[in-house]
Amino acid sequence: MTDERLFTIAEANAELDELRGRLPRLREARQRLIDTSERITSAVEVDGGGVEGSDWFRAQESLKAELLWLADRGILLRDPETGLIDFPAERDGMRVFLCWQLGEDEVAWYHDEQTGFSGRKPV
Numbered sequence: 001m002t003d004e005r006l007f008t009i010a011e012a013n014a015e016l017d018e019l020r021g022r023l024p025r026l027r028e029a030r031q032r033l034i035d036t037s038e039r040i041t042s043a044v045e046v047d048g049g050g051v052e053g054s055d056w057f058r059a060q061e062s063l064k065a066e067l068l069w070l071a072d073r074g075i076l077l078r079d080p081e082t083g084l085i086d087f088p089a090e091r092d093g094m095r096v097f098l099c100w101q102l103g104e105d106e107v108a109w110y111h112d113e114q115t116g117f118s119g120r121k122p123v
Contacts, residue, residue, distance in 0.1 A: 005073070006088050006090050009089075009107055009123055011087075012087040012089070012100065013106050015075060016106065016107070019083075019085060019102075020102065022066055022070075023083040023085075024102075025062065025066055026067070026080055027080055027081065027083070028062075029059045029063035029066065030080050032055065032058075032059035033059045033060060033063060036056040039052040075087060076088070076097070082101055082102065083101055083102025083103070084099075084100075084101045084102075085100045085101070085102075086099055086100075087107065089110065095112075095113060096111065096112050097110060097111055097113070098110050098123065099117065107123065109122060109123060110123050
């Protein structure tokens with residue numbers, strides 16, 4: 001048996017304020033990694049990466065910290081761009097995911113393991 005955390009709707013909703021603060025930071029760090037990687041490719045030929053290399057490592061550490069925070073809580077990030085989050089849960093004896101996306105007021109949807117976002121149903 002797995003030690004996977006299963007969330008109730010109330011427990012998932014209790015995480016939302018923190019997620020609303022963390023997801024934009026995660027997206028920003030991810031974008032900085034992408035942008036800096038492109039600049040490093042050019043700069044490495046000139047000066048070994050210089051400032052861009054330092055920026056990349058800072059962005060990497062920031063992204064890593066946010067991803068570890070999610071993993072430690074058993075929260076699944078499905079799409080960093082839209083802030084799509086799944087919370088493992090159980091409904092009628094079946095494993096499901098409570099589904100929330102940045103911009104939504106509360107966790108109001110769920111889906112089974114096979115259907116994903118397109119198969120969301122109201123809780």
